[in-house]
Amino acid sequence: MSLNVILLLILTAIFWGITPAMEKKGLESTSPIVGLVFRNFTVSFFLILIVLFMGKTKEVLATPPKTMILFAATGIIAGLLAMFTYWGALKLGATSKIVPIAATYPLITAVISIVALGEHLTALRFAGITLIVGGVWLVGVK
Numbered sequence: 001m002s003l004n005v006i007l008l009l010i011l012t013a014i015f016w017g018i019t020p021a022m023e024k025k026g027l028e029s030t031s032p033i034v035g036l037v038f039r040n041f042t043v044s045f046f047l048i049l050i051v052l053f054m055g056k057t058k059e060v061l062a063t064p065p066k067t068m069i070l071f072a073a074t075g076i077i078a079g080l081l082a083m084f085t086y087w088g089a090l091k092l093g094a095t096s097k098i099v100p101i102a103a104t105y106p107l108i109t110a111v112i113s114i115v116a117l118g119e120h121l122t123a124l125r126f127a128g129i130t131l132i133v134g135g136v137w138l139v140g141v142k
Contacts, residue, residue: 020090020095032083032088036084040079089101096139106132110128
């Protein structure tokens with residue numbers, strides 16, 4: 001893995017690590033659906049500015065319809081449905097328990113990757129999946 005990839009992943013982990021506490025505080029005074037409205041409006045506004053600033057309008061407009069549909073579907077699944085259920089759980093439960101359980105999505109991804117994409121289940125990958133499940137169990141122990 002290149003240094004650039006590692007730095008991007010570290011930044012991703014920091015950004016994702018910061019937001020649950022902020023989201024939990026925000027959910028104290030509103031519902032998940034209202035939070036999603038504000039979040040998605042803000043993200044859309046800044047994405048439009050970034051696309052215009054970077055001169056990517058032609059690239060956006062030239063995106064193949066199949067690609068548009070795939071990203072629209074993932075937006076509905078991850079950006080709407082998953083965020084709504086995640087924020088619903090976050091509003092009701094302890095952040096330190098909710099976040100690790102929600103973060104088990106690599107387990108789902110691994111299974112789908114093996115079944116739908118034909119990826120191979122190696123011993124190392126199986127060990128990783130086992131560690132994910134074990135970690136979630138440890139978080140749930142009182």
